[in-house]
Amino acid sequence: MALPTRPNTSWTGSFDFPSRLFETGRNDYQLYEEDDEFVLSVELPGFDPAEIDLTWDDGILNIAAERHDESRGERRTYHRRFRFPKAVDSEEIDAQYENGVLEVTLPHLTGATARGEEIPIEA
Numbered sequence: 001m002a003l004p005t006r007p008n009t010s011w012t013g014s015f016d017f018p019s020r021l022f023e024t025g026r027n028d029y030q031l032y033e034e035d036d037e038f039v040l041s042v043e044l045p046g047f048d049p050a051e052i053d054l055t056w057d058d059g060i061l062n063i064a065a066e067r068h069d070e071s072r073g074e075r076r077t078y079h080r081r082f083r084f085p086k087a088v089d090s091e092e093i094d095a096q097y098e099n100g101v102l103e104v105t106l107p108h109l110t111g112a113t114a115r116g117e118e119i120p121i122e123a
Helices: 011-015
Strands: 029-034 037-043 052-057 060-069 074-083 094-098 101-107
Touching: 052 101, 060 101
Parallel strands: none
Antiparallel strands: 029 037, 037 101, 052 060, 060 074, 094 101
16 A cells, blocks of 8 residues: 655655655644635544534634544544634524534624734834
């Protein structure tokens, strides 16, 4: 069985290692803002919706999943937190799970702006 490789554009290319061994796993989600909501898509293949916990607490979306496969003696876990810069209408957050992808929509509150104070930049 051959290991997947990438073009030799990374520092590992000169060692002829499959660069996939050094990946951080950070490419499992896509987050963007459209109209008046944030849209977050997270790849969670192999999990059942009942194995995924999705919680919202004071501007932070927490995604946790755990799966036990007794027949193979395997345990898979996933955990990631996302902080949102604008006030979100927590009662209107919607989540759908289809074909291994969790899609969460988080509507902004009307007139919401990014929290925090602007910091002047001196040149």
